[in-house]
Amino acid sequence: MDAQDVKNDLTEVLYTAEEIDAKIKELAAQIDRDYADKDVLLVGVLKGAVMVMADLARAMHIHAPMDWMAVSSYGSGTKSSGVVRILKDLDADLTGRHVLIVEDIIDSGLTLSWLKANLESRGPASVEICTLLRKPEAQKVEIDVKYVGMDIPNKFVVGYGLDFAENYRNLDCIGILAPHVYE
Numbered sequence: 001m002d003a004q005d006v007k008n009d010l011t012e013v014l015y016t017a018e019e020i021d022a023k024i025k026e027l028a029a030q031i032d033r034d035y036a037d038k039d040v041l042l043v044g045v046l047k048g049a050v051m052v053m054a055d056l057a058r059a060m061h062i063h064a065p066m067d068w069m070a071v072s073s074y075g076s077g078t079k080s081s082g083v084v085r086i087l088k089d090l091d092a093d094l095t096g097r098h099v100l101i102v103e104d105i106i107d108s109g110l111t112l113s114w115l116k117a118n119l120e121s122r123g124p125a126s127v128e129i130c131t132l133l134r135k136p137e138a139q140k141v142e143i144d145v146k147y148v149g150m151d152i153p154n155k156f157v158v159g160y161g162l163d164f165a166e167n168y169r170n171l172d173c174i175g176i177l178a179p180h181v182y183e
């Protein structure tokens with residue numbers, strides 16, 4: 001490994017690129033089955049979900065049009081508050097559509113429960129959620145997440161779309177950031 005390799009900033013690799021790939025393919029197969037007789041619209045939440053979206057959509061065999069939203073969640077420090085502002089709205093009209101929200105990670109679930117309610121108010125036929133990662137906190141809130149890749153411990157993770165100060169999104173694995181990076 002090169003001295004400049006950003007992987008050096010991880011204390012532990014939680015999931016390798018191969019393990020992520022296998023999990024994404026499992027999710028895609030489930031989604032293919034569930035939406036075999038209806039048209040799905042994938043809604044990605046920028047920027048964290050970019051990698052999940054790109055790989056999930058390519059692993060699917062049914063039509064998978066994609067649209068994107070960017071939201072910012074106000075909170076104190078690292079905790080999200082559930083107060084959300086739309087930075088970039090969808091291009092698509094959701095009336096009568098089967099919407100599948102694609103996320104990288106659910107922590108408190110506050111951002112996502114706001115987003116789900118917001119999309120549900122636009123007259124879609126259905127709104128479901130797919131997330132690659134889920135933290136323990138998320139299980140405490142009333143939010144029904146149909147597709148979950150893996151449940152992870154309550155640690156700050158980076159890679160595969162997930163950032164720390166906009167870095168590490170390009171790592172092909174998911175890992176725990178070494179404390180020396182942020183201390």
Ligand code: 5GP
Nearest residue numbers: 080106107108109110111155156157162163
């Ligand atoms: P929630 O509203 O569920 O608490 O916030 C979820 C958002 O917080 C995610 O979309 C992500 O941007 C950020 N987040 C939560 N946990 C982590 C983590 O472990 N690592 C990184 N990089 N971002 C996280």
Ligand code: MG
Nearest residue numbers: 045048104105
């Ligand atoms: Mg996200």
Ligand code: MG
Nearest residue numbers: 048162163164
């Ligand atoms: Mg972030």
